[in-house]
Amino acid sequence: MEKQGRGQFRDGPAAESLRFGRRFMMGDAPRGRIAERFARLAAERRAGFIPYVTAGYPTLAHTRELLAGLAEAGADVIELGIPFSDPMADGPTIQRSSQGALDQGTTVDDAFAVLAELRESSDVPVVIFSYLNPVHSRGVQTFIRRAVDAGADGILPTDLPLGADPPLEAALEACPLDLVRLIAPTTSPARVREIAGASQGFVYYIARTGVTGARAELRGELVREAGAVRAASPLPVAVGFGVSTAEHARAVGAAADAAVVGSALVDRLDDGGVAGALELARELRSALNEVRPG
Amino acid sequence: MTPSTPHTGRFGPYGGRYVPETLIPALDELAAAYAKASGDSGFLAEVDRLAEDYVGRPTPLYRARRFEAEAGVGPVYLKREDLNHTGAHKINNTVGQALLARRMGKPRIIAETGAGQHGVATATACALFDLECVVYMGTEDVERQSLNVYRMELLGAEVRPVDSGTRTLKDATNEALRDWVTNVADTHYIIGSVVGPHPFPLIVRDFQAVIGREARRQILEAEGRLPASVVACVGGGSNAMGMFHAFAGDEEVALIGVEAAGEGLGSGRSSAPLNEGRPGVLHGSLSYLLQDADGQVAPAHSVAAGLDYPGVGPEHSHLKDSGRARYVSVRDGAAERAFRALPGLEGIIPALETAHALAWVVEAGRRGEVEVPVAICLSGRGDKDVVHVAGLGDGEAGSGDGEAGPGAVP
Numbered sequence: 001m002e003k004q005g006r007g008q009f010r011d012g013p014a015a016e017s018l019r020f021g022r023r024f025m026m027g028d029a030p031r032g033r034i035a036e037r038f039a040r041l042a043a044e045r046r047a048g049f050i051p052y053v054t055a056g057y058p059t060l061a062h063t064r065e066l067l068a069g070l071a072e073a074g075a076d077v078i079e080l081g082i083p084f085s086d087p088m089a090d091g092p093t094i095q096r097s098s099q100g101a102l103d104q105g106t107t108v109d110d111a112f113a114v115l116a117e118l119r120e121s122s123d124v125p126v127v128i129f130s131y132l133n134p135v136h137s138r139g140v141q142t143f144i145r146r147a148v149d150a151g152a153d154g155i156l157p158t159d160l161p162l163g164a165d166p167p168l169e170a171a172l173e174a175c176p177l178d179l180v181r182l183i184a185p186t187t188s189p190a191r192v193r194e195i196a197g198a199s200q201g202f203v204y205y206i207a208r209t210g211v212t213g214a215r216a217e218l219r220g221e222l223v224r225e226a227g228a229v230r231a232a233s234p235l236p237v238a239v240g241f242g243v244s245t246a247e248h249a250r251a252v253g254a255a256a257d258a259a260v261v262g263s264a265l266v267d268r269l270d271d272g273g274v275a276g277a278l279e280l281a282r283e284l285r286s287a288l289n290e291v292r293p294g
Numbered sequence: 295m296t297p298s299t300p301h302t303g304r305f306g307p308y309g310g311r312y313v314p315e316t317l318i319p320a321l322d323e324l325a326a327a328y329a330k331a332s333g334d335s336g337f338l339a340e341v342d343r344l345a346e347d348y349v350g351r352p353t354p355l356y357r358a359r360r361f362e363a364e365a366g367v368g369p370v371y372l373k374r375e376d377l378n379h380t381g382a383h384k385i386n387n388t389v390g391q392a393l394l395a396r397r398m399g400k401p402r403i404i405a406e407t408g409a410g411q412h413g414v415a416t417a418t419a420c421a422l423f424d425l426e427c428v429v430y431m432g433t434e435d436v437e438r439q440s441l442n443v444y445r446m447e448l449l450g451a452e453v454r455p456v457d458s459g460t461r462t463l464k465d466a467t468n469e470a471l472r473d474w475v476t477n478v479a480d481t482h483y484i485i486g487s488v489v490g491p492h493p494f495p496l497i498v499r500d501f502q503a504v505i506g507r508e509a510r511r512q513i514l515e516a517e518g519r520l521p522a523s524v525v526a527c528v529g530g531g532s533n534a535m536g537m538f539h540a541f542a543g544d545e546e547v548a549l550i551g552v553e554a555a556g557e558g559l560g561s562g563r564s565s566a567p568l569n570e571g572r573p574g575v576l577h578g579s580l581s582y583l584l585q586d587a588d589g590q591v592a593p594a595h596s597v598a599a600g601l602d603y604p605g606v607g608p609e610h611s612h613l614k615d616s617g618r619a620r621y622v623s624v625r626d627g628a629a630e631r632a633f634r635a636l637p638g639l640e641g642i643i644p645a646l647e648t649a650h651a652l653a654w655v656v657e658a659g660r661r662g663e664v665e666v667p668v669a670i671c672l673s674g675r676g677d678k679d680v681v682h683v684a685g686l687g688d689g690e691a692g693s694g695d696g697e698a699g700p701g702a703v704p
């Protein structure tokens with residue numbers, strides 16, 4: 001698996017051509033599954049669907065079933081969340097799912113094991129979504145090796161902003177996983193360009209200043225902001241945090257390359273079980289099929 | 295306050311800024327505002343004036359002769375941070391940070407609190423500067439430090455109980471960080487100890503360093519020499535860093551931090567990350583941390599709400615690794631006994647947090663392990679703990695005594 005992003009495309013004419021021919025005119029550059037998926041989405045002129053799942057919530061058996069179902073429902077990338085005891089960027093829903101998973105005794109290895117099982121039936125790209133401490137605790141290289149062996153394609157550390165830990169970031173950039181970077185509404189335009197240039201696979205734009213959690217409304221400025229990030233980014237842009245309904249997905253999908261849906265799926269899992277969550281997933285999927293970013 | 299040179303945010307390998315991207319601009323803004331303020335004589339003069347007129351500094355360095363007789367060591371000096379307005383060292387930091395917030399034009403303040411002392415000190419500074427104040431506090435602490443909840447409310451703060459996780463300081467801090475991520479545009483987070491992402495550990499240490507600066511001058515006057523030992527309790531580590539900082543260059547002075555062993559090291563009911571944790575990332579910085587094999591943060595326990603925290607400030611981790619400071623621990627029961635003993639000996643009711651430092655001097659003194667003269671940071675007064683300790687009974691049964699672990703006081 002090869003990855004795109006920094007290093008390969010950062011400077012010079014390659015970066016230029018990437019900016020204009022982005023997402024689907026990658027020439028002969030070898031790509032990872034994430035890049036391939038986004039290239040295909042662009043070619044098919046539709047927006048991507050990225051569901052988030054907390055590993056082990058409410059049980060590992062549910063996660064297993066949910067992952068397979070989401071792949072079948074047409075998820076383009078799946079974010080597999082490693083539950084953490086102190087999820088400081090998360091609202092009540094994902095706090096609850098993380099604590100629930102930990103109460104079940106879910107470990108990092110359990111999360112990798114369900115991913116490895118998914119790989120028996122699906123090659124949908126999977127990004128490991130984790131707070132830094134479980135990664136640090138295991139040892140970065142060991143964590144990476146286990147994740148790669150299990151079939152992960154990317155890693156998204158919530159609490160590792162650009163420049164926070166250059167040696168650690170370099171290790172993650174050099175590894176076979178795509179290091180997906182986050183951009184927030186508070187990020188300055190200059191830093192948006194830096195982060196987008198350093199990200200791998202895709203760029204994650206945080207839809208609001210705040211923590212995760214389902215919302216009734218998206219902010220009015222979101223579409224314009226996502227467009228600005230997209231214009232500054234050589235990579236596809238996914239938007240998440242608060243995206244909850246098919247209507248939201250359509251709005252996001254018209255401005256960005258993909259929509260990430262987390263808390264709303266967890267809420268639906270609570271109310272309607274795996275079947276309910278998959279029903280919402282299919283609604284979101286078809287809504288995103290109807291739109292594509294301009 | 296010492297004007298600080300540009301800081302990397304690292305103490306050895308520890309510290310850093312492991313936070314969601316959303317907070318990076320606010321941390322940059324804070325670091326810049328602080329760098330500017332700490333080189334501005336007007337700002338420094340205002341901090342000094344408030345320390346004198348409002349907080350009541352300098353605090354005395356008091357020689358505790360009856361305590362010496364009881365402990366069999368002396369001279370023992372107590373740095374009386376309990377005599378600060380609001381009753382603890384915490385206000386040294388909150389007044390400084392509230393001034394910074396005002397300079398940055400942030401009208402809203404949030405804080406976390408364990409013992410409630412930092413919450414009270416924050417609410418006080420907010421009243422003084424007419425800032426809106428919200429304090430997060432774990433529901434277990436709301437119960438055991440109820441006096442301070444009422445004080446905060448009287449001072450005009452809103453206390454928001456936090457019922458998640460361990461329902462103590464760690465979870466209050468998570469909730470404060472979530473609030474900050476959400477309201478960062480108009481809100482400053484006055485963090486209560488030398489923890490959190492850069493530049494907080496630096497700012498809080500600098501505002502607390504007045505403790506050691508005064509103590510150093512005072513003991514030189516009283517004894518004509520530096521202390522052989524400087525002792526302070528360590529929760530997040532702010533009173534200890536404040537006490538240690540001025541002595542850091544005095545190699546002949548032993549710096550001793552006392553962590554809470556709770557029901558004993560190894561019991562799984564302790565709050566001593568420097569004694570039994572390993573480096574990890576919590577609340578934005580890399581430091582020693584109580585955690586399980588999978589990197590999940592382990593629940594802490596201490597009878598003292600202000601020490602009941604699985605992490606510790608990054609500078610302490612560096613001082614531990616470098617050997618410049620030594621970190622010991624004291625159990626709940628020994629701290630409770632010191633809490634009960636000092637009032638009758640000296641007419642001073644110490645906070646349960648502070649009682650850990652006193653207990654270590656008593657117990658290590660009996661073993662002949664305390665170099666004198668010793669200066670102890672009496673970080674706060676214990677009014678807030680009276681009801682809770684009374685409810686614990688006579689301090690002999692069920693107080694977490696038993697066989698001592700390594701470094702623990704039996």
Ligand SMILES: Cc1ncc(COP(=O)(O)O)c(C=O)c1O
Pocket residue numbers: 382383408409410411412486487488527528529530531532533534599600601645647648673674675
């Ligand atoms: C009186 C007193 N001492 C000590 C502490 C522990 O904090 P730190 O280690 O930051 O001084 C607290 C915390 O609430 C406190 O109230």
